[in-house]
Amino acid sequence: MADETASETAGGAASGDGLSGAGDSREVDSRDWWDYRPVFSTVDKGGRITGLAPGERPGQLTGRLLISSALCFIGWGIASLLGTSLLCGGTSAPAGSCAVDVPGEVPVGWAIVAAIIGGYLTLFVTTDVTEQARQEFGQRRVASFLRSAPLLAGLVAGAAISVVTALRIDTAETIRRTTQGLVGTEAIAISAALAILAGLWWIAVVLRLPGALLHAHRRQTTIERLRRDGHRYDGQVRLGDIIYWLGNNPELHVTIEYDSPAGHHQRRARMRTSPDRVPVDGSRVIVYDDLRGDVHVELNRAARPAWAPEARYTPSE
Numbered sequence: 001m002a003d004e005t006a007s008e009t010a011g012g013a014a015s016g017d018g019l020s021g022a023g024d025s026r027e028v029d030s031r032d033w034w035d036y037r038p039v040f041s042t043v044d045k046g047g048r049i050t051g052l053a054p055g056e057r058p059g060q061l062t063g064r065l066l067i068s069s070a071l072c073f074i075g076w077g078i079a080s081l082l083g084t085s086l087l088c089g090g091t092s093a094p095a096g097s098c099a100v101d102v103p104g105e106v107p108v109g110w111a112i113v114a115a116i117i118g119g120y121l122t123l124f125v126t127t128d129v130t131e132q133a134r135q136e137f138g139q140r141r142v143a144s145f146l147r148s149a150p151l152l153a154g155l156v157a158g159a160a161i162s163v164v165t166a167l168r169i170d171t172a173e174t175i176r177r178t179t180q181g182l183v184g185t186e187a188i189a190i191s192a193a194l195a196i197l198a199g200l201w202w203i204a205v206v207l208r209l210p211g212a213l214l215h216a217h218r219r220q221t222t223i224e225r226l227r228r229d230g231h232r233y234d235g236q237v238r239l240g241d242i243i244y245w246l247g248n249n250p251e252l253h254v255t256i257e258y259d260s261p262a263g264h265h266q267r268r269a270r271m272r273t274s275p276d277r278v279p280v281d282g283s284r285v286i287v288y289d290d291l292r293g294d295v296h297v298e299l300n301r302a303a304r305p306a307w308a309p310e311a312r313y314t315p316s317e
Helices: 063-089 108-137 138-167 171-179 186-229
Strands: 039-041 231-246 247-260 262-274 285-287 295-299
Touching: 039 295, 063 108, 063 186, 108 138, 108 186, 108 231, 138 171, 138 186, 171 186, 186 285, 186 295, 231 262, 231 295, 247 285, 262 295
Parallel strands: none
Antiparallel strands: 039 262, 231 247, 231 285, 247 262, 285 295
């Protein structure tokens, strides 16, 4: 069964009732499922709602994603190590107890430039991991976990190195002074707290990550199967209330109505989109149904849908 040809209708002249986008028929040509928004789900909500761009296969861990994750770990590890070392250098800690001895004669200007460049590169690779994971697995929940895992691991590694370095000098005495909160042990206490808290958070993320990856893979596999083998029906979407915004993107209650040889159907669903991509009430959709309970819904772009006014679905400040 051929997939529906996707037509982008994001722009276009506004009509008299304030609707927009009905006159633009540019085709979407993207591997990113979010470019085909709105995204519908009859079973999931929030960050669990899963998408798959037409013609794409279910996502997997790619070499590029793993490399970006490693760079993310290294970047946050260096940031954590240098941050805790600078904190150590600002206290009256014994000589040699700081993991990295930052020379005091480094010009402030150079230090600021280095911090800005390092911070930018770290944030860049972190964002790259998030976007790759979101596009590959079609889900923001998985992307969040795949971003958090190397980030938290880097924080733990950097802080742990600082703690271990400080404890090399008279371990028992250092522990005693730190637990008593004596002057000169502030950096050790803060580094240890960072390592423990980030470590516990990392464990929680890692324990949930396999289930999230499996969930996303199953959802994408179902979408691919329904597009290929499911029965296709024309339907309409009836808009309900906004549930909440995830960032600036609204999630709405919707009802999908369609007719099949078995009769008339009404399915409750959730719709995630951006404020400029909310189809008007009654817009045409395509419903793929396997007649065993699995349903996939897509906007019928060949019908050149009109978009509701963006301001209506933009969150207030």
